[in-house]
Amino acid sequence: MEETKATTRKTKLPPLSSDNTEPADKPKKKVVRKKKKAPEEPPADGENQPKPTPRRKKKAAASADSTTATENGVGGEVKTPKKKKKVVKKTDTTEVDPTTARSATSQGEDVDGSKASLIKTPKDGTPRKKKVKKKVKKPTDTVEPEGAFDNTLVAELTDLQDDIVTHDSKKDDDDDEEEYKKPYSTASHAMKSQPTEKFYIETDGGFKGENKSRFIKRQAEVEKEKAVVREEPKNTTIEFAINTQAVIRTFSLFCHGLLAGLAVWHIVMAYILLDFPLEDFILHYGRLALPVQCIFFILLVICTVSALDRFDIANPRQGFILKALTLQNGTVSVVFYFAALIVSLANHALEDQMHLYDQQTRNFTNSAEKVTVKDSDLTLWRNLNTSRNILTIIGWFIISITPLTDRLTDNLKQTEEEDLLGVEVDKPKSAIA
């Protein structure tokens, strides 16, 4: 088969120079042949001369259309090995294959289709083609300028036709797949492109390199976030109430910490100042007595209310009381805070006494009654103060074990499930604004 091909080659188109240029020349020659009615080529030897010229013309004409030229130039080169294959196997078939149209024409097979008018249909083989060429030879000179335009047109049309890959059932499957997959393979077989770890995303400035695995991870996270955050914040009254409760809870958490810090400081300061005699102590602590008392009171109240909110005392649910009594959920912090509050209030009278005594010694007051502070009072004050501060610290410690418990908010949020007013309530029918 190869011999026949070689012979056909020899008979129709003698090689121009060396064997290397043969494949390059061949398709072009064939293209040229297809395009021109006239062209053309002298049967054997004379073909060399007009071939270069039509090729050049074709190139010049197709210079504007670079794609076709490159396609022809490149595709042609790659095609030939395949075409060689096709030619090898297809010698017996007479079916139309546009990809092999060139070879078909060269071999003298029947060629149908739109190019029938452009392509001479040789029936017998090469000798006819020779004849055709001879006939066509005369008008080549006159038709050449027009033919140049036709060349490009024909070239484009043949390229279009070449893009169509028809399935030939008689061929082997391997060949078919190869053709389907790589009709115009421009990749060099020496080195294929390897996938790298980076890929580039287009941004406004240019291209930004991105690591594949990291990008995949980030995409997964974004998808997760999208899947999770779907609920819209409902604009109902209960939502508003829960939001205000959240604000209060944040503030009260701050107050918890502040109160615990103040308590620690107060213990230390009180013990240091109590090393001094009574007069000195009152002199130093007198001005602090009442303000500190007031601040302790307000912080203790806020913290106690917050502790009550966290363990929603007014809403005992299943097992809550049992858990509270067995110290499982931290409700005992309420007890500690209440105890601290009561002790602080008990200390109020003594602090007031100290304040007035201080005012007296500084001669700020005009009151007739004289206030005295005894050592026993001071001892009592010290004990009460210490116990109040320690209770505060313990209460804060228990709160900080489970800082996220907020049963009030949980209970408020359960408005959908639980029944209203303790009785069965069907779903509401109409809303009264």
Added chain:
Amino acid sequence: MLVERYRPILYLQYLLLFVDLFLNSFIELLRFENVILLVLLVIQDVCILFAAIVVFLLFFNTFIFQAGLVNILVNKFRVTITVVFVYFCLCVGLHVWYMTLRWADPNTWIWGNQGIRALFIIQRTASVFYYYFYKRTCLKLADPRFYQDSDWIQKEFEKRR
């Protein structure tokens, strides 16, 4: 009930609670004149009254109340109503005693009497309960189901007609 109408009500309730807390804690530092003390204590009592009025107005706004089923609502919030009234009584009592003791001279030591000490401690402790239950009631009354019709309410209404 629309959020737009509920929002100022809740803010007002919070304001009343805050004024009461502020006065409770800092009244000892504001002993300038006896009349000033008097005014401040009266403001505190009025705040408690206003708070009670607002809560009752919220009750009246509920559909259950409008349907005539007063007992149910009162039964549900009986703890809050009780605490508010008890605290009001304690406040008034303490203030009266406090002012009689401090009217002559605001800067005297009045804590010799054990009774005033005890009442003082009890009133301040009750204030904690008052704040807690009142705030809880405010937030609970935000439930839109109170202001909507439902089959159960219809049934109850039919029962009591």
